[in-house]
Structure formats: C-alpha cells, structure tokens
Amino acid sequence: MVLMEALAQVAALLADRTRAAFCGALLDGRAWTATELATHARVAPSTASEHLSRLIEGGLLVEHRQGRHRYVSLAGPHVAELLETMTAFAGPDPKPRGLRAASASEAMARGRTCYDHLAGKLGIALKSGLLDLGVVTSELAITEPGMVWLKELGFEPSKRQVSRACLDWTERVPHLAGAAGAHLCDVFFERGWTKRIGTTRAVVLTPAGEQGWRDLGLS
Amino acid sequence: MVLMEALAQVAALLADRTRAAFCGALLDGRAWTATELATHARVAPSTASEHLSRLIEGGLLVEHRQGRHRYVSLAGPHVAELLETMTAFAGPDPKPRGLRAASASEAMARGRTCYDHLAGKLGIALKSGLLDLGVVTSELAITEPGMVWLKELGFEPSKRQVSRACLDWTERVPHLAGAAGAHLCDVFFERGWTKRIGTTRAVVLTPAGEQGWRDLGLS
DNA sequence: CGGACGTTTCGGCGCCGGCCGAAGTGTCCG
DNA sequence: CGGACACTTCGGCCGGCGCCGAAACGTCCG
Numbered sequence: 310m311v312l313m314e315a316l317a318q319v320a321a322l323l324a325d326r327t328r329a330a331f332c333g334a335l336l337d338g339r340a341w342t343a344t345e346l347a348t349h350a351r352v353a354p355s356t357a358s359e360h361l362s363r364l365i366e367g368g369l370l371v372e373h374r375q376g377r378h379r380y381v382s383l384a385g386p387h388v389a390e391l392l393e394t395m396t397a398f399a400g401p402d403p404k405p406r407g408l409r410a411a412s413a414s415e416a417m418a419r420g421r422t423c424y425d426h427l428a429g430k431l432g433i434a435l436k437s438g439l440l441d442l443g444v445v446t447s448e449l450a451i452t453e454p455g456m457v458w459l460k461e462l463g464f465e466p467s468k469r470q471v472s473r474a475c476l477d478w479t480e481r482v483p484h485l486a487g488a489a490g491a492h493l494c495d496v497f498f499e500r501g502w503t504k505r506i507g508t509t510r511a512v513v514l515t516p517a518g519e520q521g522w523r524d525l526g527l528s
Numbered sequence: 529m530v531l532m533e534a535l536a537q538v539a540a541l542l543a544d545r546t547r548a549a550f551c552g553a554l555l556d557g558r559a560w561t562a563t564e565l566a567t568h569a570r571v572a573p574s575t576a577s578e579h580l581s582r583l584i585e586g587g588l589l590v591e592h593r594q595g596r597h598r599y600v601s602l603a604g605p606h607v608a609e610l611l612e613t614m615t616a617f618a619g620p621d622p623k624p625r626g627l628r629a630a631s632a633s634e635a636m637a638r639g640r641t642c643y644d645h646l647a648g649k650l651g652i653a654l655k656s657g658l659l660d661l662g663v664v665t666s667e668l669a670i671t672e673p674g675m676v677w678l679k680e681l682g683f684e685p686s687k688r689q690v691s692r693a694c695l696d697w698t699e700r701v702p703h704l705a706g707a708a709g710a711h712l713c714d715v716f717f718e719r720g721w722t723k724r725i726g727t728t729r730a731v732v733l734t735p736a737g738e739q740g741w742r743d744l745g746l747s
Numbered sequence: 748c749g750g751a752c753g754t755t756t757c758g759g760c761g762c763c764g765g766c767c768g769a770a771g772t773g774t775c776c777g
Numbered sequence: 778c779g780g781a782c783a784c785t786t787c788g789g790c791c792g793g794c795g796c797c798g799a800a801a802c803g804t805c806c807g
Contacts, residue, residue, distance in 0.1 A: 313552035314545050315618035316611070323539035325765075326532070333532035343784065353767055358785055360765090377774045377783045387617060392535070394613045398606060399534035448669035448691070472667070544795075563753065572797055577755055579795090596753045596804045 322367045323395070327352055328360050332369065332383070332392055337510045338425045340373070340380040386469065389424030390486075393475055420503070420512040423475060426490030427497070431512060435493065436484045438527030449474045449485055464492045497521075541586045542614070546571055547579050551588065551602070551611055556729045557644045559592070559599040605688065608643030609705075612694055639722070639731040642694060645709030646716070650731060654712065655703045657746030668693045668704055683711045716740075 323329055330350040334341060341349075347357035361381055364370040371384045383389055420431030427435055439445045444455030451459065451472050467488060475486035485493070497503040502518030505511065514522070522528055542548055549569040553560060560568075566576035580600055583589040590603045602608055639650030646654055658664045663674030670678065670691050686707060694705035704712070716722040721737030724730065733741070741747060 312615055312619060313548040316552075316614050317543055317545045317548040319614060319618040320539045320542035320548070324536055324543040326536045327765080329532040329536035329539070333535075344782095352765090354784065355768080355786080356766060358783095362785090379784065391613060391617045394610060395535050395538060396531055398610045399538040400531060446669060448667070450665055450667040450669050546795080561753080562755095571795090573754065574756080574798080575796060581755090598754065 319367065319369075319391075322364060322369060323392075325360070327356070328364060331357075331360060331364065331381075332388075335370070335381070335383050336389060336392060336424055337422055338383070338389075340382040343379045343381070346381070383424065386424065386487075386491075390473070390475070393423055393486075420514065421510045422494065422505075422512055423486065423510075426475070426484075426486045426494045427503070427512065428475065428484055429512070431503070431514060432484035434528055438522070438525075439485065441528075442526055445472065445485065449483060451489060459489055459492070462493070462496055464489060538586065538588075538610075541583060541588060542611075544579070546575070547583060550576075550579060550583065551607075554589070554600070554602050555608060555611060555643055556641055557602070557608075559601040562598045562600070565600070602643065605643065605706075605710075609692070609694070612642055612705075639733065640729045641713065641724075641731055642705065642729075645694070645703075645705045645713045646722070646731065647694065647703055648731070650722070650733060651703035653747055657741070657744075658704065660747075661745055664691065664704065668702060670708060678708055678711070681712070681715055683708060 323332065327350045331346050334346060334349050343357050343361055344354055346361070347354045350357065352360075361370065361372070361379070365372055365381065369384055369388050370381045372379055372381045374380070383392075420427065421429040423432070426432070436445070436449070439455070440447060442455075442458065443452055444458050445451055449472055456464075456466075469488040471487055472485060472489045473487035474483035475490070484490075494503075497518065500517070500521060502515060502521045503512050504515055506513060542551065546569045550565050553565060553568050562576050562580055563573055565580070566573045569576065571579075580589065580591070580598070584591055584600065588603055588607050589600045591598055591600045593599070602611075639646065640648040642651070645651070655664070655668070658674070659666060661674075661677065662671055663677050664670055668691055675685075688707040690706055691704060691708045692706035693702035694709070703709075713722075716737065719736070719740060721734060721740045722731050723734055725732060
C-alpha cells in the first residue's frame, strides 16, 4: 500500500528527537530562526540547517527568508493538528508525576497556546464558559447565536474551518480550536487579557483578563 | 521538552515501511496473525515477530494469543484515529494519478472501511444522506432527532465518543466516525447491505443495500 | 510419541542517518 | 572595502536499526 509508505515518510520526519523538538518549539505559532532552534535543541547550526531543509521539503514547515536570517514556522494549522494528535496519543497517561516535574509543567497545564489557540486549564475554562453562554455545543460546534456573539468580537468567517475540537494532552479534554479559537486567542492577547510567560507557550490570565472574562459572561 | 521525545518515539514506530504496512493492514479492524502480516509485507516471519513486539510495547497494537497463533489488532479507536490523521496528512495531494494506478485504487475510493466505520465515496454518501435527514449537523455532531433515529437502528450510547469527524484521504472530506459511525457500519454488514471485496478494506454496496438506503431515506 | 507448523531468539551483515567541525556563501553594517 | 554574523555544504565518524537464516521453543494432531 503506497499510502502507508507516505505515512512512514512523514513519521520518519518526526521520529528524530531534534526535529521533534523543533516542531514542539514552533507549536507556539511563531516563526523561529535557524540558530534559535539550534540553540533550543542543543545541536550545531549545521545540523539544524539540514534538519530544517528536510522538514520543509516534507511539507511540515515553511520558510521565509529575510536578509541573512531564515525564519521557519509550521506550514499551517493542519501541521499543528497533526502534532497535537500525536502528542495527545504519546502524551502522559495517567502517570502521577514527581513533585518538581509537576511544578515545572504546572504553568503549562494552567494555560498554554496550542499553535494559535488557547489550551490547558485556560482553554478548558474558555470552552466551558462558551458552552454556558450557548456559543458552542458540547461537541464544540458554533451555534447560530454563537456566531453573532463571535462577530461582535470582530470575528470574520474565512475558508478555514470555523471550529474544531482539539484534545488537550494535559487535561485530556477537548477544547476549542479552528478559526474561532484562534480569533478569541488573538483578541485576548490584543486586549492584554492574557500574557505569555517569557518566551514559552505558557500563558497566564492577567487581572484585566479576569475582569474581561467576567464582562463577557465567561465564568 | 519531554513530551516531544515521546512523540518522536511514537513516530519512530511508524517510520518504518514494514511496520506502517502492518498498521495499514490492521486498519480494517480485524485481528491478523503474525505470519499473515509477514506475508502481506513480504518480510521473514522472524522480522515480523520483532516488529510486532515493538508495536505492542509501544501501545499501538494489542495481542491475544490463541494456541500457536499470535493475533494482533489495533489497540483501539484512538490508534485508528492517529493513523487516519497521519494518512490524511501524508495522503495524495491533488496529484492526478495514472490510469492503471487509478483503477487499482478505484474500488478503495468507492467504498472502504476505516477501522470500524465507512469511508470513501460510500462514507461521503452516508454523511450527506444523514445530513439531509437531519441526523447530523454539517460539523457531524448528532442532533437530538438524530439520536432517536440511531436508537431505532439499535444504537446504544456508551463511553466512547458518539460522533467524530474523520478526514477521508481519498475524498478530502470529513465523514462520520466514532461510535455512531461504527454502529451504522455494523448494521450495514449485518443486513448484507455492504460487502467486502475479498479480504481487503474495499467495500461495495449490494443491490439489497441500495434498496435499504432508499428505505431509510438515505440518498 | 513424533512430525508439522507458527512463532521467537540470536548472531551477523549492511546501510542509513544524525552528529560534528571546517570551509564556503551570502548579507549586513561601519 | 572588510569584518561580523547567519547560514549552508561537505567529508567523515559512529551508532542504531532493519533484514535474514539457523536454531530453539511451544502447540496441535495423528
């Protein structure tokens, strides 16, 4: 079956810990330079360069060159979905983790971005808030009044799928992804309701954010 | 990031063409013996044995031994979902295929099973029929009258997620997976409405099936 | 019991692929 | 123009892994 060979090729791209680390870093949705990624994964720039070329050729990443820099980012939401599906599968089964490991990943569990939308406890809270408001169904489809609500927040439907369930690997609960999830995440950052912790994917709700959520009727 | 290393390990399991071929075969939802898989993938039994052990250890497959046979099957729907997501990603981009290749996979495109539910053109037809009947929404969530309709066909909700969208790699269109999709597939086989072609995943609608679909109001 | 057969273990072979450092290319900026 | 810097290419090293065949193990059945 020729199709499974193609699958094997994609899997091979992700089967290397260095390349996987690159993809994990890029899951924050931003563009990284080659050296940033090399430092992040602790390999020589030459090594990183070769890995990036392979990932780009395989369609997982796209580059856009700017002067002497080579910026790379995920090739699109479908790559993020692929990665998220795989991490959900590979992710920590109900293994109780040690205390320090737990506290280290605590911030990530509380809130994080998954490519372009909110995940972690923040993502779950958002989901249940939206559910209470009747914006989404329990299967995370957008309701008609929900679409009105979204448009009031500046949401414009595009070609991209409006809503999608994304299985969170920390909480094991689906949360809102897709265009709507991405838009809400954007809005929250623009309004200063959420903030990144350093340069990681970890995200916290600011005091203004808590107020804002209440004003919207979210939790 | 330790999580991405786990991802790399899972990816490594699928990064081998022989192991990928095993998984592809097992996507029909049935249990295969070690030698059957070895023959299918054209490797020595000893090689197959080692691959199977790795796949089982990695949680992708489960075995159940019976006398001198070792039956293996996918470890569950979540594995099928993983594989389907990956094939959807790796799958044929809009490349026009040659004529003989096309006719070879024609039967597969017309109808096939994807682990435990219908896919291919048959899956798409089912989806649009269910949509017309108001059983599912366009996002493939089950409606309330739809649930009544399903129960009349013997469907019993369980712990498993009722409905899930599965992206078809031949048609690039989401179709109905999850418990409801699996149940409908079962019903169709039981009633003799659908039949496998040989031992493959390819499936055809029988004449009785065409009548049955009309009786249900499906297309 | 003894042969047939499905499966597993082991040793050995060969190749692929990840890694690095050194040298080369291209870009920026003083 | 010349140095600093981001990145790439190349050669070489090394480990891991997929493959097989031979032999052992376990089960079935006459």
